Amino acid sequence: MAAKKILYxxxxxxxxxxxxxxxxxxxxxxxxxxxxDLRVALHDVRTVSPSESLPGQVxxxxxxxxxxxxxxxxxxxxxxxxxxxxxxxGIAVFSIARPKYAVNASLSYPGFNQGVFMMxxxxxxxxxxxxxxxxxxxxxxxxxxxxxxxxxxxxxxHCKLVNDxxxxxxxxLTDNRGGAWGPIRLLLERHPEVQGLAPYNDETxxxxxxxxxxxxxxxxxxxxxxxxxxxAVEAVRKGKTLATWDLDPPGVGRSVAELVIxxxxxxxxxxxxxxxxxxxxxxxxxxxxxWRPWDERVSQxxxxxxx
Numbered sequence: 001m002a003a004k005k006i007l008y009x010x011x012x013x014x015x016x017x018x019x020x021x022x023x024x025x026x027x028x029x030x031x032x033x034x035x036x037d038l039r040v041a042l043h044d045v046r047t048v049s050p051s052e053s054l055p056g057q058v059x060x061x062x063x064x065x066x067x068x069x070x071x072x073x074x075x076x077x078x079x080x081x082x083x084x085x086x087x088x089x090g091i092a093v094f095s096i097a098r099p100k101y102a103v104n105a106s107l108s109y110p111g112f113n114q115g116v117f118m119m120x121x122x123x124x125x126x127x128x129x130x131x132x133x134x135x136x137x138x139x140x141x142x143x144x145x146x147x148x149x150x151x152x153x154x155x156x157x158h159c160k161l162v163n164d165x166x167x168x169x170x171x172x173l174t175d176n177r178g179g180a181w182g183p184i185r186l187l188l189e190r191h192p193e194v195q196g197l198a199p200y201n202d203e204t205x206x207x208x209x210x211x212x213x214x215x216x217x218x219x220x221x222x223x224x225x226x227x228x229x230x231x232a233v234e235a236v237r238k239g240k241t242l243a244t245w246d247l248d249p250p251g252v253g254r255s256v257a258e259l260v261i262x263x264x265x266x267x268x269x270x271x272x273x274x275x276x277x278x279x280x281x282x283x284x285x286x287x288x289x290x291w292r293p294w295d296e297r298v299s300q301x302x303x304x305x306x307x
Contacts, residue, residue, distance in 0.1 A: 004068070011050070023250070025294075030254045038303075058083060069091060121284075133198075136167075177203055248277075
């Protein structure tokens, strides 16, 4: 019997976002353990919107007669008709984050909770009345939920929010380090009193730390960020930031793959089921030595790109 074929549609190219790469490796590892074939299609949401690209990728998977599709939700409306066509063709469809239409099952981060936990920690390290800024991202669903949690916690704390992280000028729309310089420059120009900062992800944080080094303000701000990438953990170890939230991307990948495997093996039959990944944990100077690198948690065998 031929191995089951699964397509994972990633929202960004390899080496663009370490967490997304690790999710793909987690999916692959779980699939390979049970003899299933994973193929990966790479997209770049920074240059082409999911509403333009996702339908074509899903329809290509229909033509290739895959057994299942996994895609990462950036725009919760994108791909609706194509996904319906895939399911009508007998292909099981799964997603990371929940779209606004039915799939067999979705796996979501508890992004809001992660944002709350991150900001709870940051404000615990600041004096009453301290000014805090938040740098948002390109409005992907998982990131926007995290930012909402950051705002929720901060507005109920003894500190004060000085900017609107949902406004484009305070957001890293390119999701890379260079894209963080404009928002942090503007924030510090308008609010030089800022003492605490929560960039929505580690790549943005690393760009901000580089900018602070450039202008001679290294160590001036207390910073927390999300993902738990190796470089972010090293920033914690060196005292450049307070903490990074390790959301365990390899575990996220394995978790969504397990839903697919159960469905294809017939041990579970999923239809519009919503699952949650584990929340993860905050990596601080107190526990940094217990952190395990992602490549020690999952094999990083080369991914099979394309159908």
